[in-house]
Amino acid sequence: DADVTQTPRNRITKTGKRIMLECSQTKGHDRMYWYRQDPGLGLRLIYYSFDVKDINKGEISDGYSVSRQAQAKFSLSLESAIPNQTALYFCATSEIGGANVLTFGAGSRLTVL
Amino acid sequence: DAKTTQPNSMESNEEEPVHLPCNHSTISGTDYIHWYRQLPSQGPEYVIHGLTSNVNNRMASLAIAEDRKSSTLILHRATLRDAAVYYCIRREGAGSYQLTFGKGTKLSVIP
Numbered sequence: 001d002a003d004v005t006q007t008p009r010n011r012i013t014k015t016g017k018r019i020m021l022e023c024s025q026t027k028g029h030d031r032m033y034w035y036r037q038d039p040g041l042g043l044r045l046i047y048y049s050f051d052v053k054d055i056n057k058g059e060i061s062d063g064y065s066v067s068r069q070a071q072a073k074f075s076l077s078l079e080s081a082i083p084n085q086t087a088l089y090f091c092a093t094s095e096i097g098g099a100n101v102l103t104f105g106a107g108s109r110l111t112v113l
Numbered sequence: 114d115a116k117t118t119q120p121n122s123m124e125s126n127e128e129e130p131v132h133l134p135c136n137h138s139t140i141s142g143t144d145y146i147h148w149y150r151q152l153p154s155q156g157p158e159y160v161i162h163g164l165t166s167n168v169n170n171r172m173a174s175l176a177i178a179e180d181r182k183s184s185t186l187i188l189h190r191a192t193l194r195d196a197a198v199y200y201c202i203r204r205e206g207a208g209s210y211q212l213t214f215g216k217g218t219k220l221s222v223i224p
Contacts, residue, residue: 004156031210036130041158050210058211088172090156098146100210104156 003027004105006091012111019078021108022093032074033102034058034066034093050096051076080101081112114141116140117201122219125191133186133218134202140181145204148175148186150197157186157200157214196222 004025012055013019023032025084029032030051045058047066055066063085078085103104118136125131137146148160161175163167163184168175174187187196200217 037212040216042216045211045213048210092156094210099147100161100204100212101147101159101162102149102157102212104158107154107156 001007003089004093004103006089006105008096008108009106010109012113013081014113015082017112018079019081019110021089021091021110022074023074023076023105025072025091025093025103027103028071028097029092029094029103031069031100032068033074033094034064034076035072035090035092036060036108037088037090044086046076046089047101078109078110081110083112086112116203116213117215119199119201119218121216124221124223125141126186126189127193131188131191131220133188133199133201134183136183136186136203137171137181137203137218140203141205142144142181142222143205146175146177146184147202147204148173149200149202149212149214150195150202151217152194152197160199162204191220191222193222193224196220 004066007022028078033048034046038086044060049068090107091105094100094102144162147162151157161173163175176185198217198219200214202212
């Protein structure tokens with residue numbers, strides 16, 4: 001099994017729908033992140049969490065919300081999806097301290113029609 | 114602002130060494146250099162990181178210039194599986210959690 005698992009891997013939805021992307025990890029890491037990747041661009045940070053009671057906005061948090069349900073689970077929600085949120089979403093984890101090496105999931109491809 | 118500059122693309126012949134350059138001219142003394150790569154249809158994966166000294170691991174070597182304004186990721190013998198986008202990232206400070214990904218270098222490996 002993958003260290004960082006994202007579900008669903010692919011999702012097509014319509015404008016205005018609420019969407020949740022889920023992430024779970026078996027690394028035992030405290031820090032979790034959600035990134036967005038658009039074609040030809042690098043990854044941009046949406047939200048990050050250092051522990052269960054900690055949530056922080058990243059570079060592009062507008063239109064998104066997150067929930068850290070447990071150390072191992074971090075979900076990303078789009079309350080009312082819009083077409084420009086069509087993108088590839090990645091969850092990542094890292095441990096506290098050290099080199100802050102990120103372990104990424106395989107990604108969730110979201111299409112908003 | 115990724116704060117690093119990389120060529121958009123590079124090509125290499127299979128089984129040849131590959132040198133991927135990165136410019137980080139505004140780096141400060143406590144900034145680490147990280148490299149990740151993203152294979153097609155996969156999430157990014159960690160390759161290597163360093164601060165001042167050259168570093169080696171099973172995947173690659175990292176050569177950091179003496180003035181630390183540039184670095185080079187070295188793949189000693191490119192394989193077809195090394196075809197990916199390679200990201201050079203500046204991690205600001207030992208306590209920094211955030212890695213900012215730019216557009217990276219797309220490496221093509223020619224059989």
